[in-house]
Amino acid sequence: MAETFQPDLLAGKVAFVAGASSGINLRIAQRYAAAGAKVMVISRSEEKIAAAAASIGGDAISMACDVRDYAKVAEAFARCRDAFGEIDIVLSGAAGNFLAPALGMSANAFKTVIDIDLLGTFNVLHASYQHLRKPGASLVSITAGQAVRPMMYQIHACAAKAGVNQVTKCLAMEWGPAGVRVNAVSPGPIGDTEGMARLAPNEDYVKSSKSRIPLRDWGTKDDIADACLWLASDASRYVTGAIINVDGGSELGDAGGDALTVAPR
Numbered sequence: 001m002a003e004t005f006q007p008d009l010l011a012g013k014v015a016f017v018a019g020a021s022s023g024i025n026l027r028i029a030q031r032y033a034a035a036g037a038k039v040m041v042i043s044r045s046e047e048k049i050a051a052a053a054a055s056i057g058g059d060a061i062s063m064a065c066d067v068r069d070y071a072k073v074a075e076a077f078a079r080c081r082d083a084f085g086e087i088d089i090v091l092s093g094a095a096g097n098f099l100a101p102a103l104g105m106s107a108n109a110f111k112t113v114i115d116i117d118l119l120g121t122f123n124v125l126h127a128s129y130q131h132l133r134k135p136g137a138s139l140v141s142i143t144a145g146q147a148v149r150p151m152m153y154q155i156h157a158c159a160a161k162a163g164v165n166q167v168t169k170c171l172a173m174e175w176g177p178a179g180v181r182v183n184a185v186s187p188g189p190i191g192d193t194e195g196m197a198r199l200a201p202n203e204d205y206v207k208s209s210k211s212r213i214p215l216r217d218w219g220t221k222d223d224i225a226d227a228c229l230w231l232a233s234d235a236s237r238y239v240t241g242a243i244i245n246v247d248g249g250s251e252l253g254d255a256g257g258d259a260l261t262v263a264p265r
């Protein structure tokens with residue numbers, strides 16, 4: 001596929017990507033590096049995150065770090081700052097999810113997803129502040145449509161991502177005067193990801209899901225990486241507190257059915 005971005009869009013910038021050992025966030029980290037940024041990636045698994053850094057290439061560095069552990073997150077940011085200097089871009093995307101009815105979920109199961117997605121996002125964004133380039137830094141959280149649209153068997157993720165939206169907006173208000181932008185990207189269903197492998201039980205579900213989306217398909221990891229590239233770059237310099245849907249129009253509601261069956265008058 002032809003590159004859809006300027007290869008030097010992030011030249012000279014430093015990016016920190018949380019939850020980047022796989023999937024969407026790894027593609028974002030790869031995109032940031034391809035656009036010229038120096039990149040540090042973190043996730044829980046030492047082995048997986050080292051492999052991710054190797055796949056990014058250049059001078060990418062990694063550290064095993066659970067976003068639920070504030071002290072470890074702070075250590076990771078200090079390491080990034082020591083290696084590369086002030087941080088321009090922070091991407092908070094670590095998440096956990098599983099399908100379960102509320103009554104099939106213990107309090108600890110609910111708390112686990114809240115802790116990874118919501119507390120983890122607070123920890124990452126909060127711990128980054130003292131290391132950010134000010135003015136000029138851009139922070140991006142990864143949320144989901146479930147933040148605003150309730151979904152069966154997703155009480156934990158819906159609650160957590162709703163919180164991520166508010167953390168994003170509150171920090172945009174508090175840190176805007178210092179020249180720090182804080183936005184979120186809300187992906188729709190994205191193919192070839194762990195997230196959709198967990199949420200889509202079979203091919204019939206996939207087909208039905210695609211038939212209800214205005215653009216009639218799931219998105220790709222590149223679709224999300226391109227939006228995150230724009231938000232990280234100066235091209236979005238007057239955008240803060242925004243939740244950017246990259247979802248083929250999913251947020252608008254169920255667009256199922258064949259529009260041509262209803263003839264215009």
Ligand code: HXC
Pocket residue numbers: 095096097098099100104105106107108109110112113143144146157158161194195196198199
């Ligand atoms: C009910 C479950 C469960 C399930 C785990 N638990 N899976 N309960 N149904 N299917 C319960 C456990 O029994 C335990 O509660 C509690 O959750 C914590 O489980 P652990 O395995 O100890 O947690 P941990 O090792 O921290 O692992 C976190 C995890 C795991 C979320 C459970 O699946 C994980 O590591 N996920 C990371 C990868 C991932 O989920 N990727 C998709 C993200 S995508 P008890 O009471 O027994 O102690 C995504 C996409 C969709 O978010 C967008 C929608 C928002």
Ligand code: NAP
Pocket residue numbers: 018019020021022023024025042043044045048049065066067068093094095096116120142143144145186187188189190191193194195196
């Ligand atoms: P994924 O591949 O499972 O990515 C999740 C990442 O988070 C992994 O790298 C994982 O690495 C890391 N992680 C999990 N728990 C962590 C913790 N406690 N501390 C640090 N890192 C942790 O899933 P994905 O489908 O690409 O999803 C990526 C993001 O997009 C998530 O925020 C998700 O909610 C969002 N999203 C996805 C979809 C979709 O269609 N897939 C839709 C909407 C939103 P380790 O296991 O090594 O820790």
